[in-house]
Amino acid sequence: MTAAVYVVSIDPQASTVWWANRIDDLPFDFSQEHETPENLKALETLKDQGAKVHVVANQKGGVGKTTATLNLGAVAAHVLAGADTVMHVFIDTPGSLQDENLLLEALKYADDVIVPMPPEGLAFDPTARTIEMVIKPSGLPYKVVINNWDPRDGTADLEDTKAYIEAQGWPRTKTVIRRYKVHTRASVEGKVVTQYAKNRVAMEAREDFFSLALELGYGGRS
Ligand SMILES: Nc1ncnc2c1ncn2[C@@H]1O[C@H](COP(=O)(O)OP(=O)(O)OP(=O)(O)O)[C@@H](O)[C@H]1O
Ligand SMILES: [Mg+2]
Known part of the structure; x- marks a missing residue:
């Protein structure tokens, strides 16, 4: 059966493939294409x-690109289980300026762009560069997703980040992905959110990706 979701990585660092290879029961199709971007x-x-x-x-x-790619892919595959065609493709891209050509190649095929960003000042300028110099010129719709917010740090950084995003006029998802140790450990353990243990903390962690997928409209054909 064709999986409802196809995940592609074009990051030469290939951490996606490292993670995906550790997952026993990958809920989506996956391929690594940084050497063969023409396959896109x-x-x-x-x-x-x-x-x-x-x-x-x-x-x-x-900033959480790989974490977001694999987990949104997993949630979409979970929600759309039983579909007989590929309904969503997620492309994980390089976190560096050197590989901008690969990112530009991926954008040729994109319907939209998801921009993960942590709630910290150091991320502001580089994120602004990507949005202003690469994403906006593509004309594609995009949304910033605040990722890796630790509620134990309080809300000051989160509010500063929201204010910054708003001042830039960037669209942002309401869903904020919180920081959880289970997400950090998931790559080592070869898991995606839909495979987390059913304890309270893991369920909270997985909830963020379900909310995000719902908000982004991955529940069906849009
Ligand atoms: N919400 C989160 N909670 C806990 N850990 C997180 C979260 N998001 C990301 N991380 C951790 O932060 C690190 C960086 O995340 P990730 O690899 O997804 O970022 P990336 O943008 O793909 O990085 P690169 O640019 O190097 O490809 C990883 O160790 C990951 O497990
Ligand atoms: Mg990555």
Whole structure:
């Protein structure tokens, strides 16, 4: 059966493939294409069949692109289990300026862009560069997602980040992905959110990705 979700990584760092290879029961199709970006052309056929392509991008490293890609892919696959065509494609992209050509290649096939950003001042300028120099010129719709907020740190950084995003005029998801140790450990353990243990904390952690997927409209064909 065709999986409802296809995840592609074009990050030469290949942490997505490292993580995906550790998952026993991958809930989506996956491929690593940084050496063969021309393969992205195959996405045109999927798009003709109704698939939506979401590029996850921020040229700042370590903001949660891979975490968001794999977990949104897992949640969409979970919600759409039983679909017989690919309905969503998620592309994980490099967290560096050097590989901008790869990001630009992915944007050619995108329907929209998801921009993860942590609630910290150091991320503001690099995120602004990606949005202003790369995403906006593409003309694609995009949304910033605040990721990795630790509620134990209080709300000051979160509020500053929201205010900054608003002042830039960037669209932002209402859902904020909180920081949870289970997410950090998931890559080592070879898990995605839909495979977390059913304890309270893990359920809270997974809830954020379900809310985000719902907010982004991955529950069905839009
Ligand atoms: N919400 C979160 N809660 C806990 N840990 C997180 C969260 N988001 C990301 N992390 C951790 O932060 C680190 C960086 O995340 P990730 O690898 O997803 O970022 P990235 O943007 O893909 O990085 P790169 O630019 O290097 O590809 C990882 O160790 C990841 O587990
Ligand atoms: Mg990554």
